Amino acid sequence: MKISLRGIIIFSMILLSFFGLLTILSSQSETDSPYYLVMRQLISFGAALFLMFLCSALPFSFFRKKALLLSGISLLAVLILPLLGTRINGMCGWFRYGSFSLQPTEIAKAFFLLGLVVLLKRFNKESLCFGAGLSYTLLWIAAIVIQPDFGTSFIYFAVFLSLIFVSGLRWRWLLGTIIPAAGAAVCFIYTHPYALKRLKAFLEPASSWHLQQLELASARGGWFGSKIGHALWSNAYLPLPYNDSAYATLTETIGFTGALLVLLLFVLLLAALSILALRRDLTQESRLFAAGAAIIIGVQTLLHIGVNLSLLPPTGLTLPLISYGGSSLTGCGILLGIVLSAAKNKEK
């Protein structure tokens, strides 16, 4: 039986989303209406699947031609958030209409990547490629930092850094970006007391209430987890158990064995995307887009899981395909849909 990369990507996406529904159900088991968020996520899952198949049906040349337009519209949506958006948990990152809300930075990830890939391949001169890519990324990061959403802006920056690395640009460009960025990160930590507090708490885990609760939830799951819908600790102690603490909730529900299966599914998804990125018969842009998609999903997944296992200081990032959130899920659907489209875009 021949298993196609397309099949692996779709299979991983569906199975991971299923684990997401399970996580949300467990995180809501002690509430008044345990199925409310599950039903909403199920609708978002339908939308994500539809968008994934729609994007995969369109030719990659369409996305390449419209890259800057799509990226421009998304950037505009992110830019007007401080004026028209709704503030939730101190972050002005959502458009809200009744019970429907939309987080543009989640959906825009695919279009940001598309724009960046096109810019990095547009110019022959290396300095021009780097300059255009850097200006473009900084514009996006500035728009996201205003909200302020430092976790997502870090993902955008990591994607830029990784793409200039894999696209073969010389080391000096990379170092010329990393050194000022590291300086900016240090300044940021020292000028934002909450960031410094989080870092100190991470360095002294015994004093970090949040990290202790995350560890506890995972430990309670043991090897095989508590009963489904019986994630006692996640319900009672974890902040946003269906979102920022989704992996810990999942581990408490299905134990280390189940959580390892989820990790392996992510590895499978990243492996499929990486095989596409390394395929010589695809165009450079397609390969770079597949690599970028793997980096977005990989970095965000590892940051989320790292935080939930107390290996990293809290960042507030969601787990792709698993955490509750329609924007995040449909954003992933669009991203994977464009990758599937890129997989058909062979070198002539």
Added chain:
Amino acid sequence: MNPARYCVILCLFGAAFICCAVKGCRLAGPDRARIIARGEKIARVWRQLPAKRGRILDKKGKILVWSELYWDLHYNSSGESELSEDEQHALIELFGKIDFSVSPSTPLRRHLKPDELIALEPLLLKGAPLRIVVRHERLVCDSEAVRALAGKVELRNNVQSGISGWELENELLLRGIPGRYSILLDRFGNYMPKSFKMAVSPSDGKDLQLTEDLEEIEKKFKKEEK
């Protein structure tokens, strides 16, 4: 696209995934007991379950003094959360006028009836910052002599202790041994469902049988009073 450089990124991803798997394995295996014990320390609270105080009977076995079990409604102990408008409204609907400005140690409502307890259950399960405290109240039969001679009890740490009269004289016999149970509280101080553990069941106090019957006690009392 530089495949060698991309492989470097993949190696970093691989190493990070292995770190996550190892940490997850440690949490599920070797470190599990230690971490859970730490969590129990944070969230598990131990409470006393009062023992029923023994009765006082006359020579013929007539009950003169006894204890009744009551349930009172209190705010929960954390004091971090307040009742929402909906929760206040639900309580008013159930009990009528209610003073919400009391401290956590003062009951919002005393002597809850069984149907009121059942009606409160959904509100408590929804996480309203309330708790039900079990209490024994000492009752005396309708006799002036017994009331005067039996003495009084005082509630110390939710345990009835005799402070005068027969109650004090026979304290060791009448007083039971309170039980101990534990529950887990969430970060708002609310009870976490299915976390109840009984550590020691309460053992009730023993009955005291007097050597005189009620009539004799009353006669003797009146005589002494004169």
